[in-house]
Amino acid sequence: MIKPRVPVSEQSPLTRKENFSEVCYGYSLEQAFEEACRCLSCKTPACVSRCPVGIDIPGFISCLKNKDLAGAYGIVSKYTSLPAVCGRVCPQEEQCESGCILGKKSEPVSIGKLERYVGDWALDNDIKPRQAKEKNGYRVAVVGSGPAGLTCAGELAAMGYEVTVFEALHEPGGVLAYGIPEFRLPKEKVVKKEIRRIEEMGVRIQTDVIIGRTLTIDELIIQEKFEAVFIGSGAGLPRFMNIKGENSKGVFSANEILTRINLMKAYSKEYDTPVRLGKRVVVVGGGNVAMDAARASLRMGCEVTIVYRRGEDELPARREEVHHAKEEGIVFNLLSNPVEIITGEDGWVKAVRCIRMELGAPDSSGRRRPVEVKGSEFEIPTDTVIMAIGTSPNPLITSVTPDIKVNSERCIVTDGECRTSKTAVYAGGDAASGAATVILAMQAGKKAAASIDLMIKNRYK
Amino acid sequence: MIYFYMDKKFEQEVVMYRIIYNKEIAKDIYEMHILAPMVARSAKPGQFIILVIDENGERIPLTVVDTDPLAGWVSIVVQAVGHSTHKLTALKESSQIRDFAGPLGNESAFVRKSLQELKDKKIVFVGGGVGAAPVYPQVKWLSEKNIRTDVILGFKSAEYVILEKEFSALNADIHICTDDGSIGFRGLVTHKLEPILEHGHIDEVITIGPMIMMKNVSLLTKKYGVPTVASLNTLMVDGTGMCGGCRVTVGGKTLFTCVDGPEFDAHQVDFDQAMSRQGIYRDEEKHRCRLDGEMR
Numbered sequence: 001m002i003k004p005r006v007p008v009s010e011q012s013p014l015t016r017k018e019n020f021s022e023v024c025y026g027y028s029l030e031q032a033f034e035e036a037c038r039c040l041s042c043k044t045p046a047c048v049s050r051c052p053v054g055i056d057i058p059g060f061i062s063c064l065k066n067k068d069l070a071g072a073y074g075i076v077s078k079y080t081s082l083p084a085v086c087g088r089v090c091p092q093e094e095q096c097e098s099g100c101i102l103g104k105k106s107e108p109v110s111i112g113k114l115e116r117y118v119g120d121w122a123l124d125n126d127i128k129p130r131q132a133k134e135k136n137g138y139r140v141a142v143v144g145s146g147p148a149g150l151t152c153a154g155e156l157a158a159m160g161y162e163v164t165v166f167e168a169l170h171e172p173g174g175v176l177a178y179g180i181p182e183f184r185l186p187k188e189k190v191v192k193k194e195i196r197r198i199e200e201m202g203v204r205i206q207t208d209v210i211i212g213r214t215l216t217i218d219e220l221i222i223q224e225k226f227e228a229v230f231i232g233s234g235a236g237l238p239r240f241m242n243i244k245g246e247n248s249k250g251v252f253s254a255n256e257i258l259t260r261i262n263l264m265k266a267y268s269k270e271y272d273t274p275v276r277l278g279k280r281v282v283v284v285g286g287g288n289v290a291m292d293a294a295r296a297s298l299r300m301g302c303e304v305t306i307v308y309r310r311g312e313d314e315l316p317a318r319r320e321e322v323h324h325a326k327e328e329g330i331v332f333n334l335l336s337n338p339v340e341i342i343t344g345e346d347g348w349v350k351a352v353r354c355i356r357m358e359l360g361a362p363d364s365s366g367r368r369r370p371v372e373v374k375g376s377e378f379e380i381p382t383d384t385v386i387m388a389i390g391t392s393p394n395p396l397i398t399s400v401t402p403d404i405k406v407n408s409e410r411c412i413v414t415d416g417e418c419r420t421s422k423t424a425v426y427a428g429g430d431a432a433s434g435a436a437t438v439i440l441a442m443q444a445g446k447k448a449a450a451s452i453d454l455m456i457k458n459r460y461k
Numbered sequence: 462m463i464y465f466y467m468d469k470k471f472e473q474e475v476v477m478y479r480i481i482y483n484k485e486i487a488k489d490i491y492e493m494h495i496l497a498p499m500v501a502r503s504a505k506p507g508q509f510i511i512l513v514i515d516e517n518g519e520r521i522p523l524t525v526v527d528t529d530p531l532a533g534w535v536s537i538v539v540q541a542v543g544h545s546t547h548k549l550t551a552l553k554e555s556s557q558i559r560d561f562a563g564p565l566g567n568e569s570a571f572v573r574k575s576l577q578e579l580k581d582k583k584i585v586f587v588g589g590g591v592g593a594a595p596v597y598p599q600v601k602w603l604s605e606k607n608i609r610t611d612v613i614l615g616f617k618s619a620e621y622v623i624l625e626k627e628f629s630a631l632n633a634d635i636h637i638c639t640d641d642g643s644i645g646f647r648g649l650v651t652h653k654l655e656p657i658l659e660h661g662h663i664d665e666v667i668t669i670g671p672m673i674m675m676k677n678v679s680l681l682t683k684k685y686g687v688p689t690v691a692s693l694n695t696l697m698v699d700g701t702g703m704c705g706g707c708r709v710t711v712g713g714k715t716l717f718t719c720v721d722g723p724e725f726d727a728h729q730v731d732f733d734q735a736m737s738r739q740g741i742y743r744d745e746e747k748h749r750c751r752l753d754g755e756m757r
Binding site for chain 2: 169170207210213214215236237240242247248252255256259265270271272273276347395
């Protein structure tokens, strides 16, 4: 008889829809210990092979079984420089936890919650991150301070490199700061602390510098004498549907709403940045960003409907996020797609005209292709429409650096070692892959750091 | 100039963003010089910056008016109209602001052209209100290359006229217009522009100012078939292509002012939509100002 998963406590849906505090409280030491004891410490663990950064999961869980938190953190931090972040935002159900042998008969070990516990313990107890044995004096520039850039910087600093990270915005963190909301990833308690730890490893973060404008990639290499440059500038450019009425007042990208709320803290009266959502909000899209935009709008006091063109099973968002959104009272209008934004005489959105969809044969992504049902148009009255249908890589750097090759999707072309077509320039994360997850960006940052290390060592051998 | 390699002292300055000059140059309009050496060195005519006053501040986009790459300052001109611009212009010299990032946006198209190409061009600039400020670096850039331009600047009245002395020092024909005739030509910039278009061959008109003025300039130049560039000052948050708040319809396509602009072919811009979109936060801004008023 396998013991069930230790449940994690959360703010109740009725309470949390009124505030921006974190939804999930995480495990206590006792709970973490109990959950850790469920792990069978498999000899050939399937969880490890499904972790993009290959964390020694049975290893750190074994330490937890002995309540050896320092040991657990020592293991986790060898593989990830952002454990408190990964424990919260990784899609564990598709990665490590999907490999857990317990999942075959019961529920898998709650690896994500355990990782979060270890990460939080290190932050709360101010455990010093691993330090380079000695500085090697070589300088590397990292463009963008999101998950890819921070990971690459942390890895290189641990190897002894002098790393400067350039961030275009006024706060570091990239999507961790502007995109993922406070109620899923606390900024002061987690993001800022994790970043401070990376700085403690000797990484310098220079905000307000727009690479491609303030300094070019060539200037970084030629004038500023950086041995290598890693581009982790993300996929920040929002897509729109190109339907009628989309530029009316009241139609926003999810990025704009999330940036105003998360980065600029528009939810607090203390801050100067406004956000205008009205009473009713329609969010278009079914991914994590759509859930974030919907749940943030709900917390601003709006009635929220999600419109998504496929069905429940096809929602690309994490199960947990969909579940949380439903609990909080967000309405899902599935198998429907906007065809027009209806604008009032005052220039503001009045309604979204949608059409019903049905699922046909699977498309290239393997998901069943949505097909319009003729004559099924209907209207949803609304004050605001938030488009959360994806983002593409920011062209700012590549448009002024023609020797960095991009593909038709504007993603930077890299080889298996994260090398771009330009000498000494590497890229990874969403800038190279297109919009993906935090952990995949971290994997790329880590791989790029190893490639950069190898290149510099070869250069000076 | 090297920022991150040799000169550690200079490096410190990079993050200081100190206000070294702040003067009211016309009613409620302030010229401010801010130390930001990296921006001062890299900014070109047509580009803008984004500043954040303090921890609670919003990101405010402003056009670069002038730079001194050696002294490391950037000049901006700000009209105190709302909560944040009042807060900014009230700052004393030697105080600091939290952030000053730039340059953003593309430089003016002519900066990329050869002098040979520009030499014989007849260019007319049309600026209105504080929009006269971003006209200045463009006229200055051309003036330094001995390319003489016509510059029409429109203001409400004499007390709102800015940068008159600075413009007069340039190699350009300056025409000041005011609505009430309290200085210069009495009438709108379009009244001044029309005879110029009528009588001579003009290659290009570049207009910066209130949307309604740019729209009217554009309608006029379209009539005369003169290519026209408008520099848009839409709402935006990040200025790097992320928020899409600055989107504008140009030739039927949606473009982002921050990364595709800020300059566009004026004849293709949907000014009515752009004007409407500028009002998205009007209610919030009014509310904010009323709150401030009560506190004073």
